[in-house]
Amino acid sequence: MTIDTDLARAVRAAVAGGAGSDEFGAIPVPESYVGAHLRAEDAETIGKLPRAEKRPSLALRVGAVPTPELAPDEVLIATFASSVNYNTVWSAIFEPVPTFAFLKRLAKTHGYGSRHDLPTHVVGSDACGVVLRTGAAVSRWKPGDRVLVHPNYVALEEPQGHDDAILDPDQRVWGFECNFGGMGELCVARGDQLMPKPEHLSWEEAASMPLVNCTAYRMLVSPNGANMQQGDVVLVWGAGGGLGGFALQYVLAGGGYPVCVVSSEAKARRCREAGAEWIINRAEEDYRFWDAETGQQNPREHLRLGKKIRELSGGRDVDIVFEHPGRDTFGASVFVTRRGGKVVTCASTTGFMHEFDNRYLWMFAKTIVGSHLANYREGWAANELCRAGRTHPILSRTYPLSEAGQACDDVHDNAHLGKVGVLCLAGGEGEGVLDDDLRARHLPAISRFRT
Numbered sequence: 001m002t003i004d005t006d007l008a009r010a011v012r013a014a015v016a017g018g019a020g021s022d023e024f025g026a027i028p029v030p031e032s033y034v035g036a037h038l039r040a041e042d043a044e045t046i047g048k049l050p051r052a053e054k055r056p057s058l059a060l061r062v063g064a065v066p067t068p069e070l071a072p073d074e075v076l077i078a079t080f081a082s083s084v085n086y087n088t089v090w091s092a093i094f095e096p097v098p099t100f101a102f103l104k105r106l107a108k109t110h111g112y113g114s115r116h117d118l119p120t121h122v123v124g125s126d127a128c129g130v131v132l133r134t135g136a137a138v139s140r141w142k143p144g145d146r147v148l149v150h151p152n153y154v155a156l157e158e159p160q161g162h163d164d165a166i167l168d169p170d171q172r173v174w175g176f177e178c179n180f181g182g183m184g185e186l187c188v189a190r191g192d193q194l195m196p197k198p199e200h201l202s203w204e205e206a207a208s209m210p211l212v213n214c215t216a217y218r219m220l221v222s223p224n225g226a227n228m229q230q231g232d233v234v235l236v237w238g239a240g241g242g243l244g245g246f247a248l249q250y251v252l253a254g255g256g257y258p259v260c261v262v263s264s265e266a267k268a269r270r271c272r273e274a275g276a277e278w279i280i281n282r283a284e285e286d287y288r289f290w291d292a293e294t295g296q297q298n299p300r301e302h303l304r305l306g307k308k309i310r311e312l313s314g315g316r317d318v319d320i321v322f323e324h325p326g327r328d329t330f331g332a333s334v335f336v337t338r339r340g341g342k343v344v345t346c347a348s349t350t351g352f353m354h355e356f357d358n359r360y361l362w363m364f365a366k367t368i369v370g371s372h373l374a375n376y377r378e379g380w381a382a383n384e385l386c387r388a389g390r391t392h393p394i395l396s397r398t399y400p401l402s403e404a405g406q407a408c409d410d411v412h413d414n415a416h417l418g419k420v421g422v423l424c425l426a427g428g429e430g431e432g433v434l435d436d437d438l439r440a441r442h443l444p445a446i447s448r449f450r451t
Contacts, residue, residue, distance in 0.1 A: 047059075069115060153171070203426045
């Protein structure tokens with residue numbers, strides 16, 4: 001169901017009519033807006049259910065939430081589309097902790113921080129839309145600009161963050177550790193989170209990218225991550241998904257050799273179409289890295305995975321493991337990495353408590369690199385590659401905002417290929433494209449990554 005409010009109709013009309021900055025800036029901003037949100041009271045009920053009974057759709061509600069006051073360094077965005085990341089799944093099942101604890105912590109930082117401490121939390125760490133208002137301290141952006149939101153939320157008031165913003169003690173994930181995220185008619189972000197929208201993409205295609213694209217870029221390309229080199233063999237877990245799919249693109253574009261681990265033939269086919277040759281289908285291989293009876297890891301399965309990799313690669317072990325499943329696979333990842341190689345890790349979607357045989361780390365001089373989101377420069381660089389058509393969004397399907405709970409259920413159940421999008425102000429799929437020539441040149445690749 002398409003959002004049908006005065007705000008939605010006014011913004012759509014302004015976009016369709018090619019309105020200028022003054023016209024967008026004159027659109028009335030309501031006291032409340034429609035957003036996909038969590039309620040603090042549900043953390044005490046749904047949050048305490050056994051994990052097997054939890055579903056994001058039980059907690060994620062769509063309805064009116066208050067429009068916040070804008071801080072001087074912030075912008076108000078009319079959101080045309082968002083997408084689901086695993087942090088939204090964590091938020092909606094209230095694990096590992098309810099996100100309302102993050103909002104209370106943010107409220108203690110400064111006067112404007114108190115706006116975030118509400119009984120509702122609008123979630124979503126991706127957004128694509130049009131700027132409606134800018135704070136007095138924002139100079140680069142103006143109403144009418146078509147933008148993406150980079151999910152690194154940081155004030156940079158501490159010296160630790162000025163070489164790398166991820167190291168700032170005030171660093172947060174937008175739409176997860178703060179309020180007014182991307183799943184709504186409106187969202188609020190800092191001016192230094194914005195990036196120009198790739199104009200050959202639709203609203204929902206562009207909105208599917210920011211978090212996974214910049215995360216994969218930092219993990220593999222950046223010196224802050226694995227600093228991948230040409231010729232590196234890279235094991236990519238979940239190469240058919242949103243995060244792993246961008247990793248696959250970066251390995252191929254950077255002259256590396258991806259070993260793609262997927263969970264179905266459909267995902268294997270997507271990797272082949274993208275240009276990968278070495279593919280491991282876990283559904284066929286049936287790896288059992290953990291023994292169900294003893295609860296211990298099974299080293300023989302680690303050996304079997306390593307043997308399979310060498311069969312595919314002509315005898316080479318992997319230089320880098322792109323590791324994000326976490327507990328289920330981490331021991332195997334450490335084992336199969338070559339001497340002196342790297343395991344670069346984030347997310348841990350199957351569990352945060354990892355276990356591995358440390359002998360294979362210290363005796364073979366391997367390195368574990370922790371990686372989190374990306375700083376603004378890394379996010380901008382990743383976005384520029386997409387704007388130039390060098391990388392492409394990976395979007396499986398979209399839902400209207402009214403079905404945001406189902407979209408999160410899909411990700412929770414791993415019942416998707418790539419990212420799952422959420423249409424906010426967009427009237428339907430395929431809207432928002434301005435550069436038809438660039439889209440035509442790259443349509444085969446864009447279509448290949450759409451499912």
